[in-house]
Amino acid sequence: MATLTHYIILSSILFGIGAIGFVSRRNALILFMSAELMLNSVNLMLVAFSYFRADIAGQVMVIFVFAVAAAEVAVGLAILITLFRHVREVDVTKFNILKW
Amino acid sequence: MDWYFWIFAVIAVLAGIFTVTTREALSSAMGLLTVFIAHAALYLHLHAPLVAIFQVSIYAGAILVLIVFVIMLLMAPEERAGVIQANVSFRSFGVLLGLCLVGLVAVGVKSIAVLIARRSLPDGFGxxxxxxxxxxxxxxxxxxxxxxxxxxxxxxxxxxxxxxxxxx
Structure with missing residues (x-):
């Protein structure tokens, strides 16, 4: 039987993969997807804790995270499209107008 | 039921690695889709059927379609098909950071897992x-x-x- 430790290790590995992708890739869309990967791994940990503690609050929290993630993606992709109109590029190192 | 966890855990980790390493943004999105489905399967295993349904309909349905739509909108294949690659210092820093994170959690797990005792589920949980x-x-x-x-x-x-x- 898979224990809580299994789930914690799995979700921390997935979070690590997402973090690696987030800091090492330059394509803005892949950065988004890495952020989604991290959000998902945290959701998995919440559901696992909810199951092993028999507490429904973890699942409620996960559904709130879904709503916040949907809002984040909507606004984030809108910002990305607006940036693309100016820079004609999705490489995050090209978005350097505030950098000095 | 041990095999169920292992199958979907391995699928999730492999698809996650594929998501962050592949050159094409669209392949990356397909890898992410696989991660979402594997997560939904694990939620079912954890007595969270409603969360699993939301995972498929909101994440694999709405959010991923939005991301694929923007990929199609912004990235014409002949123009910038996977030309964006990070340099080596970026990558090694990222890998180092990720491994530190995983190691930190692995150390923390030892102390946490002892504190969390398994409780029996009430009827109709989830x-x-x-x-x-x-x-x-x-x-x-x-x-x-x-x-x-x-x-x-x-x-x-x-x-x-x-x-x-x-x-x-």
């Missing part, structure tokens, strides 16, 4: 009626705040994408 009860009794205010957040995000997205919104 069923829509129990979850709905929790939502509309204990978390009603939070629910309303989230609905306002979604409305604000909707308005923000429309405003940002409007033509001439950010004209100099």
């Amino acid at each position: 069923s829509p009626s129990v979850l709905g009860d929790a939502f509309f009794r204990d978390y009603l205010l939070h629910f309303e705040v989230v609905s306002v957040l979604l409305l604000v995000a909707l308005i923000a997205a429309i405003y940002l994408c409007k033509k001439r919104a950010w004209k100099h």
Whole structure:
């Protein structure tokens, strides 16, 4: 039987993969997807804790995270499209107008 | 039921690695889709059927379609097919950071897992009626705040994408 430790290790590995992708890739869309990967791994940990503690609050929290993630993606992709109109590029190192 | 966890855990990790390493953004999105489905399967295993349904319909359905739509919109294949690659220092820093994170959690797990004793599940745990009860009794205010957040995000997205919104 898979224990809580299994789930914690799995979700921390997935979070690590997402973090690696987030800091090492330059394509803005892949950065988004890495952020989604991290959000998902945290959701998995919440559901696992909810199951092993028999507490429904973890699942409620996960559904709130879904709503916040949907809002984040909507606004984030809108910002990305607006940036693309100016820079004609999705490489995050090209978005350097505030950098000095 | 041990094999069930291992199959989907391995699928999730492999698809996650594929998501962050592949050159094409579209292949990356397909890897992410696989991760979402594997997560949904694990949620079913953890007595969270409603969360699994939301995972498939919201993440694999709505959010991923939005991401694929933007990939199609912004990245013409002949123009920038996977030309964006990070340099070596970026990558090694990222891998180092990720491994530190995983190591940190692995050290923390030892102390946490002892504290968390397994409890027996009540009847109907994770069923829509129990979850709905929790939502509309204990978390009603939070629910309303989230609905306002979604409305604000909707308005923000429309405003940002409007033509001439950010004209100099």
